[in-house]
Amino acid sequence: MSLRIWETDPEAKPRPRNRYVEDVVGYIHGGLMTKTKPLSLSEWRFTSDDPEVADRVAELFGGEVEEWDTEKANNLQVLSESSRVDLILDDPDALRSRMVLWGRKGIIHACDGVYFVDGEDRGQPCGCPPEFTVRKANAEKGTGPQPEITLKARLAADEELGFFLYRTSSWTLTKELHEIENAIAEAAEGGARIRLTLSLEHVEFTTKKGQHVDYHRPALTDITADTTPLEAAA
Known part of the structure; x- marks a missing residue:
């Protein structure tokens, strides 16, 4: 017999652990949120909650470590001086993608463009329009899902630092995703x-x-097999 307390209060049910991000030490961003609107950047921005990680990132890519106003754990940021970051992926599963529509209480819709990939409807047709332009227009209006591309990687310049996570909803990158x-x-x-x-x-x-x-x-870009022996990279 198991507890059924979450049946009476499903909103309070603990969410399952996300093993994909458990060992992530920092995040890579292409923009930041100002007091009034999001701002795109020309150089990469890194965030972390580990001072040693933030210091090393600043050493590798330039910029200063500073605190930024956030309710999240990664309260340190580095506005780097680099628009390029060489990365190492452990395997193809390090790159993930889906179409997501968020609501105030979480995900409303998650699909691969044809079928649901999450929730009770997983594996069922998602009902999204087939035309790319219509999908994009619906996403811009907030009535349809938008791309969520996630990359989990190590910095090639210092693999021992740990994993970094990058997320983007870029439609341009989505067009190239199958080739990537x-x-x-x-x-x-x-x-x-x-x-x-x-x-x-x-x-x-x-x-x-x-x-x-x-x-x-x-x-x-520049996608190749990493020829560095694992022993040397460790």
Whole structure:
């Protein structure tokens, strides 16, 4: 016989542990939240709750360690001077993706674009529109899910520091995701780890209507098998 107390108060039920992020020592961000709106950056921002990790990141990529106003544990940030970070993935599962719609109390909808991937409806058709443009428009209106791409990796410059997590909802990266996943799978053949570069690429152009567009987009490039012996990397 097991306890059934969560049946009467499901909101209070403890959430399952997320082993994917348990050993993460820091996070990589392409932007930050100001008092009024999110701000995109041209160089990577790192956050951590470990002073030694933050100090090492500043040493490797430039910038200063500073505290930032957050209710989360990772209260130290480094606004680095680098738009490129070389990373090591242990295996292809280090890159994950899904389509997610969040509500005030958590996830409302999580799918792979065709089927639900979470909750009681897992494996059932999700009902999302087939057209990419309609999906994107619904996400911008807040009525449909948006991409959630997550990368768990070690810094190639200092693997012993531990794992860092990067998340993005970039639609541009989503368009390239199938090619990236194929390249990672190919690089991992034979059980090899994967080396790649996470970068912020500058994009600038003028639309047909004369509007100037200027932003930085995330990119995953230079995907190869890591030839460093595990003993040397440890």
